[in-house]
Amino acid sequence: RFLSTLQPSSPDSMGSDYSSTPVTRDTLNPKVLNCEYAVRGEIVTLAQKLQEEIKENPGSHPFDEILYCNIGNPQSLAQQPITFFREVLALCDHPAILDKSETQGLFSADAIERAFQILDQIPGRATGAYSHSQGIKGLRDTIASGIEARDGYPVDPNDLFLTDGASPAVHMMMQLLIRSENDGILCPIPQYPLYSASIALHGGTLVPYYLDEQTGWGLEISELEQQLKTAKSKGIDVRALVVINPGNPTGQVLGEANQREIVEFCKREGLVLLADEVYQENVYVPDKKFHSFKKVSRSMGYGEKDISLVSFQSVSKGFYGECGKRGGYMEVTGFSPEVREQIYKVASVNLCSNISGQILASLIMSPPKVGDESYVSFSAEKEGILSSLARRAKTLEDALNSLEGVTCNRAEGAMYLFPRINLPDKAIKAAEAAKTAPDAFYAKRLLNATGIVVVPGSGFRQVPGTWHFRCTILPQEEKIPAIVSRLTKFHEKFMSEFRG
Numbered sequence: 001r002f003l004s005t006l007q008p009s010s011p012d013s014m015g016s017d018y019s020s021t022p023v024t025r026d027t028l029n030p031k032v033l034n035c036e037y038a039v040r041g042e043i044v045t046l047a048q049k050l051q052e053e054i055k056e057n058p059g060s061h062p063f064d065e066i067l068y069c070n071i072g073n074p075q076s077l078a079q080q081p082i083t084f085f086r087e088v089l090a091l092c093d094h095p096a097i098l099d100k101s102e103t104q105g106l107f108s109a110d111a112i113e114r115a116f117q118i119l120d121q122i123p124g125r126a127t128g129a130y131s132h133s134q135g136i137k138g139l140r141d142t143i144a145s146g147i148e149a150r151d152g153y154p155v156d157p158n159d160l161f162l163t164d165g166a167s168p169a170v171h172m173m174m175q176l177l178i179r180s181e182n183d184g185i186l187c188p189i190p191q192y193p194l195y196s197a198s199i200a201l202h203g204g205t206l207v208p209y210y211l212d213e214q215t216g217w218g219l220e221i222s223e224l225e226q227q228l229k230t231a232k233s234k235g236i237d238v239r240a241l242v243v244i245n246p247g248n249p250t251g252q253v254l255g256e257a258n259q260r261e262i263v264e265f266c267k268r269e270g271l272v273l274l275a276d277e278v279y280q281e282n283v284y285v286p287d288k289k290f291h292s293f294k295k296v297s298r299s300m301g302y303g304e305k306d307i308s309l310v311s312f313q314s315v316s317k318g319f320y321g322e323c324g325k326r327g328g329y330m331e332v333t334g335f336s337p338e339v340r341e342q343i344y345k346v347a348s349v350n351l352c353s354n355i356s357g358q359i360l361a362s363l364i365m366s367p368p369k370v371g372d373e374s375y376v377s378f379s380a381e382k383e384g385i386l387s388s389l390a391r392r393a394k395t396l397e398d399a400l401n402s403l404e405g406v407t408c409n410r411a412e413g414a415m416y417l418f419p420r421i422n423l424p425d426k427a428i429k430a431a432e433a434a435k436t437a438p439d440a441f442y443a444k445r446l447l448n449a450t451g452i453v454v455v456p457g458s459g460f461r462q463v464p465g466t467w468h469f470r471c472t473i474l475p476q477e478e479k480i481p482a483i484v485s486r487l488t489k490f491h492e493k494f495m496s497e498f499r500g
């Protein structure tokens, strides 16, 4: 609203000496105070403090480095970027070298050709210019072709919104769907806390549905139906269902039949399906395969008029791990033109996403093909990273399952293990005395003893009375044995201290 439309509130507001409210924690937006994001929470802050102490005073702790297993940030742990992607980015950002003869010797021919192609799609051939608010049209055409090649169903480039990673796309959808705390969003528990944080920031209500740890984090339709019924009985207008597939923190990959049930459920209940598919390239087990919800819904004969579906993708995961480049998109389908206009308006307020991220999003969805000069080296890099991730997942999963009182479902996909720890009562009581959740108590003790940083399960929510932690599978392969031995030694010591 505008000040000019407001009437003076009271006689003494004319020139009185009232002052603005001082900015304190208590006078901040309560929606911000209600928001939490555990992936970079208290344990990480402590880890950064310890890191400073080790640097200033070597030998001050029983470890010589901090091993960050709290965040899915591969390149911070020495994973190398994909050569072809970086060649194209470099050439697009400095087109002056494209015509130089030396460039031919330094860059692959297909990277040079791709850079020319991309620059021709950018108005002014300048990666420093604002683009269309949904992203450069030519790049959206490329991404659309990539999705079509993946799924076998048509994609309209105008359904694509290129964003600075999947996070802002999720925030945008929450901003559009949540009118008040009476609006609910069905979210998996355990969940990636972007969702609980975004729902809190936008003043909505998180409606939980519990994944079943006993069945490998299965998503039961009966649980969805029960939670929807309960929410409605409390007057909550449930608007959307979030599915993270492959799952974070749980690592499960949904079966196609289960996905069909989920699509039916959303269609029947009139829910927007928010499909978070940022780990679509991260599947490690031979008996599971990634199917997009777009493909599943279209294979059921459901189109624009049958279901509202928003699919999220990111350049931060997969084998590329380009978290810092901030690239991604959402494919928005099944909304009326009037709704689409509002989505566009919200996107336009931020003008556009960064161009490097847009270029990267087009590269991950349309990488080198058979016959391209870079295809062999690209494929070798890709397979090298994915097969190493699969080995690390298995090694850590086996190590965790060998610990007393620990059970850990296999990481079928994504980048995490989410073991359950059955803590002795004495440990639970010690945590209560320390005024901290039992799994946070364990994670803090682990950090202080070994330098290993994990995120307590309470940061992802979990079945009440169960305790977990999330550990990434990202430390470089040669560091995994040290992590296993440090963790095992710590766990044995912890359990003997607190065993009944």
Ligand SMILES: Cc1ncc(COP(=O)(O)O)c(CN[C@@H]2CONC2=O)c1O
Binding pocket: 039, 070, 071, 072, 073, 164, 165, 166, 167, 168, 192, 194, 244, 248, 276, 278, 313, 314, 315, 316, 323, 327, 328
């Ligand atoms: C399921 C899921 N969706 C979206 C995002 C956001 O990705 P962008 O980088 O594209 O915004 C993440 C990031 N994963 C966080 C970051 O690292 N560890 C995590 O759990 C994620 O795990």
